[in-house]
Amino acid sequence: MHIGEVATRTELSLRSLRHWEEVGVIRASGRTEGGFRVYTEDDVEKILVIRRMKPLGFSLEEMGAVMRDLELLADPDASATYDGARERLAGVLTDARERRAALERQLAMADEFISLLSAQ
């Protein structure tokens, strides 16, 4: 499928999808003769993984590294780098849990603001 459909399905802007490709987070797995990006269902799945990771505040570079490690684990002929990937992902998971706690604190602060504003 083309980039417009991906944007609609993932609720991301065309610019974000292109920017993510520019900085190496995810790319369309193909191109048409005319240069149009062509995405597969698998590409969309990967984009949705990034989208879920985004609220945790990781940088695009960090998310790109995670995607590469996830692809390594999914790849049947990965060998030496395999263990490194597993370790790095374990670290990311720990980090993600801390960030999740921070996000929850932010939600609590937002609630404080809302009740403060409700009281005029």
Added chain:
Amino acid sequence: MHIGEVATRTELSLRSLRHWEEVGVIRASGRTEGGFRVYTEDDVEKILVIRRMKPLGFSLEEMGAVMRDLELLADPDASATYDGARERLAGVLTDARERRAALERQLAMADEFISLLSAQ
């Protein structure tokens, strides 16, 4: 008190406090002869209001407008502008509730990422 103590108490960077002043969100109510910013307890309270509002993703300009409206309502000799302030704040509250819902959806997405990563 000086900016360093405010930064510690509010968990904000010196740069953020100065930047917020630059763009008109909140300023230190005084300065020493030598030019040091002097903050009161009331200043700190206002800064904490902004800090609670931040997770909702409002721009500094929007947060500045909210602060000015809140100050209007707190001011005993406000007159003509008073009603406008009340209406604007009601709009902000509606907006804030929508943003809170979006923030909660982000937390849910983060949870999906975490469980996805937990499963390797």
Added chain:
DNA sequence: TTGCTCCTCACGTCACGTGAGGTGGC
């Protein structure tokens, strides 16, 4: 007096938004 805190530039960064000008796809 020492050193720690604070000051103002001013450039850098991150993740895109937003045209401009042009062309591919059904």
Added chain:
DNA sequence: TTGCTCCTCACGTCACGTGAGGTGGC
């Protein structure tokens, strides 16, 4: 063939981070 979608620059924006070079406060 029309128009809608997509393409690549490339500059702009937002909210700060990060020195540089200098000075105030107890």
